[in-house]
Amino acid sequence: MIKIVVCLKMVPGKLIDAERSGLIINPYDLFVLEKLAEFKKTTDISVIGICMGGESAREGLVRSKALVCDDIYWLNDIKFAQADTIATTKTLSAAIKKYIPDADAVICGGHAIDGETGQVPAELSEKLGITYFSSVADIESFGHDSAVIVKKDEGSEMTVRCRYPFLLSVDSFLTYASNLNIIALKRAQKWEYKIISSEELGIAQTDCGAAGSKTKVINSVNIIYKKESIEVGGSIKEKADHVKKLLQQ
Amino acid sequence: MSTNEEMQLIEAVREFAENNLNDPEYLEKFSPEMWEKIADFGLLGITVDEKYGGLGESYRTAAAVFENLGYSCKNNGFVFVVNNHIWVSQNLIYLYGSEQLKDKYLCDMTAGKRIGAICITEAESGSDALSMVTRAEKTDDGYILNGSKAFISNGPIADIFIVFARTGEGNNKSFTAFVVEKEFPGVKIGADIEKMGLGSCPTSEIVFDNCMIPKENVLGRYNFGSLIMTMALEWERCFEFVPHIGAMRRVMERCIEHVRSRQQFGRPIGDYQAVSHKIADMKVGIEMSRAMLDRIVDLKDNMKTAFIDTSIFKLYVSEAYIKTCRDAMQIFGGYGYTKEYDIERELRDALACSIYSGTNEMQKNTIYNFTTNGESL
Numbered sequence: 001m002i003k004i005v006v007c008l009k010m011v012p013g014k015l016i017d018a019e020r021s022g023l024i025i026n027p028y029d030l031f032v033l034e035k036l037a038e039f040k041k042t043t044d045i046s047v048i049g050i051c052m053g054g055e056s057a058r059e060g061l062v063r064s065k066a067l068v069c070d071d072i073y074w075l076n077d078i079k080f081a082q083a084d085t086i087a088t089t090k091t092l093s094a095a096i097k098k099y100i101p102d103a104d105a106v107i108c109g110g111h112a113i114d115g116e117t118g119q120v121p122a123e124l125s126e127k128l129g130i131t132y133f134s135s136v137a138d139i140e141s142f143g144h145d146s147a148v149i150v151k152k153d154e155g156s157e158m159t160v161r162c163r164y165p166f167l168l169s170v171d172s173f174l175t176y177a178s179n180l181n182i183i184a185l186k187r188a189q190k191w192e193y194k195i196i197s198s199e200e201l202g203i204a205q206t207d208c209g210a211a212g213s214k215t216k217v218i219n220s221v222n223i224i225y226k227k228e229s230i231e232v233g234g235s236i237k238e239k240a241d242h243v244k245k246l247l248q249q
Numbered sequence: 250m251s252t253n254e255e256m257q258l259i260e261a262v263r264e265f266a267e268n269n270l271n272d273p274e275y276l277e278k279f280s281p282e283m284w285e286k287i288a289d290f291g292l293l294g295i296t297v298d299e300k301y302g303g304l305g306e307s308y309r310t311a312a313a314v315f316e317n318l319g320y321s322c323k324n325n326g327f328v329f330v331v332n333n334h335i336w337v338s339q340n341l342i343y344l345y346g347s348e349q350l351k352d353k354y355l356c357d358m359t360a361g362k363r364i365g366a367i368c369i370t371e372a373e374s375g376s377d378a379l380s381m382v383t384r385a386e387k388t389d390d391g392y393i394l395n396g397s398k399a400f401i402s403n404g405p406i407a408d409i410f411i412v413f414a415r416t417g418e419g420n421n422k423s424f425t426a427f428v429v430e431k432e433f434p435g436v437k438i439g440a441d442i443e444k445m446g447l448g449s450c451p452t453s454e455i456v457f458d459n460c461m462i463p464k465e466n467v468l469g470r471y472n473f474g475s476l477i478m479t480m481a482l483e484w485e486r487c488f489e490f491v492p493h494i495g496a497m498r499r500v501m502e503r504c505i506e507h508v509r510s511r512q513q514f515g516r517p518i519g520d521y522q523a524v525s526h527k528i529a530d531m532k533v534g535i536e537m538s539r540a541m542l543d544r545i546v547d548l549k550d551n552m553k554t555a556f557i558d559t560s561i562f563k564l565y566v567s568e569a570y571i572k573t574c575r576d577a578m579q580i581f582g583g584y585g586y587t588k589e590y591d592i593e594r595e596l597r598d599a600l601a602c603s604i605y606s607g608t609n610e611m612q613k614n615t616i617y618n619f620t621t622n623g624e625s626l
Contacts, residue, residue, distance in 0.1 A: 059257060176268045182261055183291035186304055189254045231510040233584070 001044045002142050002164075005096055005103045006032055006069070007124070008051040010060040011114040016175055018227060023053075025060045027173035028109025035139055036107075037068040037179040043142050046070050048100055052080050052091055058193075065188035067177055072193055073099055079198040079209045085119040087212035092120070093127035094203045095196065104164040105147060106130065107139075110171040121169035131166045138172065255310050259317045265290050266321035276324050276594065277448025279406060283327060288361020292318075293335060297343050301355035308549040312491050312542055319492025320499050323591070325598040326449030328492045333403045333450070334358070336488040337481050338365025338411050342428060345469045345477055350428055354409060366407035367481060368398035368429075368455055375399075376611050378413075378478070383457065385414040385425060392416075392427065392467075394435070394460040402605070404453035405441045407431065411481070412457070413474050423472035427462050435460030446597030483556050485606045486563035487545050493570040493602060494538045500577045500595055501531040507581060518580075527576040534569030541565060557619045564612040567602040574599040 008029050013020035016027065025033065036047050049064045049072040051057055061072055073095055080091055096103060106128065111118035125132035137152040146163045152171070162168075198208055205211050232242045269286045287293065295311045297303025306314075315332075322328050339358040342350055342365075357363040374380040383396025394414055401410075410429040417423035429436060439454035469477045505528060508519030518524045541562045548555040574596040578585040585592040603609045 059253075062257060063261075176264060178268070180261055180265070181289065181291040182258055183294075183302075183304055185258065185261055186254075186306075189257065229506060229510055231507065233511075 001046050002104050002144075003046050003048065003100065003102060004036060004142075005100050005106045006036065006047060006049050006064075007092060007106065007108040007120070008033075008049050008060070008064055008072075009109070009112045010051070010053050010057040011112055015113050023056050023060055025063060026109050026112045026114075027175050028111065028113075028170055030109075030177055031172045031174045032107050032109060032170050033064055033067045033069070034174055034177045034179055037177070039139075039142060040068055045142055048073065048103070050092060050095055050100075051075065052083070052088060054078075054081070061193060062185065062188045062191075063177070063180065065191055065193075066185040067180055072191075074193045074195050075201065076195045077197045077199075077201075079205060079211075082210035082213065082217070083208060084213035084215040085115075085117050085123060086214050087208050087210075088120055089123035089127055090207045090212060091201070091203060091209075092124055094201055094207075096124075096128060098201065099196075105142075106165070106167040108167065108169050109173070110135070110169045118169075121167060125167035128165075128167065131162065132169070133160065133162055133166060134169045136168045136170045136172075139168070139170075255313060258306075258310065259313055262292065262314050263317050263321040265292075266318055270322040270324055270327060272324075275327070275449060276591075277326065279330065279449050279451050280327070281406075283324075284330070284361060284364070284406075287331060293331070293339070293361050294355075294359030295335070297339070297355060297359050301343070301351065302359035303355075307546075309546040311488070312546045315488060315491045316495040316498075316539075316542075319495025321495070322492075323496075323499065323595075324449055325492075325496060325595070326447040329447050329450040329489070330364075330403055330406070332489045332492065333367065334365045334407075336484045337367040338403075338407075338409060340484055341367075341411055341426070341468060341477060341481055342409075345426075345480065346428070347465065349465050350468065354428065358409065363408035364403055364406050365409045365411070366401055366403035366455075367485075368401050368410050368412040369478065369481075370399050370401070371397065372399045372454075376608055379422065379424075379475075381413065381415060381424065383412070383414045385416050385427060385462065387416070390461075391464040392462040394427065394429065394457040394462055397454055397456040399454050400442070400452055401455050402450050402452050404455050405438055405451040410436075410455060411468060411477075412455075413478055414457075416472055416474075421472075424474040424478075425471050426468040426474040426477040428466045428468050429457070429460065429462060433460050433462060445600065446594065447601055479556065482607060483554070483559045486559035487542070487549070487555065489606055490538075490563055490566040490570075490602065491542060493566050493599070494535055494542070496595070496599070497531060497535050497538070497570055497573045500573050500592075501528060501535065503592075504528055504531065504577050504580045524580055527580060530576065531569075531573045534566075534573055538562070538566045538569060557616065560607075560612045560615045560619075563606055564609050564616070567609060570602055571596075571599045 009026045010023035011026045013022050013024040039045055047068050047070055049069040052075040108121040135151050135153045136149050138150040140148040146161050148161050151158045151160055232239045294303025295306050299305050319328055342354055369378050371381050385392040385394045408431045412427045412429045413424055416425040435458045437456040441451045441453055508524055509517055511518045545555045545558050578592050578596055581592050584590045
């Protein structure tokens with residue numbers, strides 16, 4: 001069985017849809033989950049999710065479990081909060097080394113749509129000491145000792161065979177998971193999620209959360225996108241004149 | 250189920266419907282692919298026990314889910330197919346069938362591998378359902394069924410029919426409900442009937458010509474089909490109409506968007522009471538429907554009968570739904586009359602609901618009889 005770790009992050013839903021509240025699975029991570037759900041139908045894989053987040057992450061974790069995850073490690077401790085990419089990397093790598101040291105592959109969304117730093121995958125591969133593949137557009141197959149991926153980079157596309165263990169940073173995203181089934185969703189709601197504290201993880205406080213961060217967010221502004229519609233009617237000429245007037249405003 | 254968990258289910262259903270069930274090519278044509286998708290999604294067994302592949306949810310949760318399905322899926326005909334399958338076919342086997350029938354059919358039905366339909370109406374017995382002439386004669390091995398049923402929703406695509414047939418001897422007008430498979434010898438399915446609306450719900454005549462039914466396929470008790478029919482109509486009058494509340498919301502929201510942007514005489518048309526009062530009526534219709542539904546699901550979750558409540562509910566929701574769509578057309582004016590804006594399809598789909606599940610006139614008869622017989626209110 002091929003053991004795959006997926007790093008999950010929950011991000012504000014309103015970044016996708018202004019009318020949506022709460023957190024959703026980062027769309028790049030959702031692509032990974034959906035892809036693995038497809039593979040699970042035909043390939044012997046075990047998918048373990050790992051996520052840093054508070055109680056507000058629960059809904060996204062339920063969906064992740066329902067979609068494909070066989071197990072989830074939920075790093076839920078106030079001491080993990082406000083972590084920059086370095087502290088996040090240290091926390092995730094500590095968890096992977098402790099709980100899934102024999103992972104064949106670690107897959108991350110290329111970046112989270114709230115932070116957009118795109119640094120964690122590279123840092124994580126360094127911490128874990130495994131080969132790093134960036135700009136992954138697709139995963140074609142998982143074999144017994146390697147996987148085949150498609151990388152897209154500056155207009156070129158390469159098909160690459162990667163030997164286990166490796167870390168992938170995936171640049172494709174989804175906002176809707178077609179493999180979600182509500183029977184699985186209901187079972188996932190009843191699942192006992194493993195909540196891991198900083199103490200249980202055994203990570204030094206100076207390595208995680210705000211205390212472990214080299215950078216600190218000073219200010220953040222929510223950009224609210226308004227959805228407005230204007231009805232354009234009348235004859236073709238009237239419609240064209242109206243649109244012209246709107247564009248000139 | 251906690252509110253959060255119910256909201257997660259509802260959110261998942263809405264996303265699913267928005268992304269999978271609104272293909273414009275199939276708004277008036279049944280899509281087997283869409284059926285497969287909804288089956289894979291796991292919605293079909295929502296109140297059926299997990300043992301039979303269902304979700305085992307309460308009727309309250311099911312109602313919330315189906316209202317939102319009606320909201321997010323603008324393919325009213327497809328929602329009608331799903332409802333016919335679940336509430337007046339699968340649900341009847343689940344609640345009133347023998348263990349043998351449940352084991353034989355339910356898993357396939359919750360998985361969507363077999364589609365259900367109910368057969369009550371005949372060419373000469375619509376409102377007067379009890380004057381049906383389709384007859385089942387007892388034999389040593391089972392029953393032989395002869396007759397035909399008309400306007401059967403899901404008819405052309407169904408695999409399992411719940412058929413009501415006369416079984417009483419002499420002047421005994423008793424009838425029995427049977428579970429009839431499409432493959433039983435003597436079952437003939439008519440062509441899809443072209444209708445004014447609900448185009449994606451295939452409808453046809455079903456003919457039974459010396460159709461052999463095994464004895465174990467009696468649903469409920471022999472000669473007690475009236476009980477099954479009463480319960481079937483109760484379920485139909487509730488859950489077939491729940492999605493219409495969602496549809497009313499959808500239509501109302503379209504109207505709100507329109508009345509805010511459409512200007513006449515220098516002002517948004519929503520500023521004029523002739524228009525705004527129509528939207529107020531839509532809102533009242535939605536909230537009153539929900540209030541009635543709340544009472545009904547409470548009764549059903551406590552295994553109580555809700556016959557008169559569902560009759561009132563059906564009458565009210567159907568009238569509110571038709572009025573909502575009719576008013577929407579008026580609000581959209583000339584645009585509403587065009588195919589492009591899709592309001593006319595909503596109205597065409599809505600008009601059927603004053604007819605199916607017992608016409609609104611029959612509901613008024615039922616309500617009057619109940620009210621004047623001194624039953625407790």
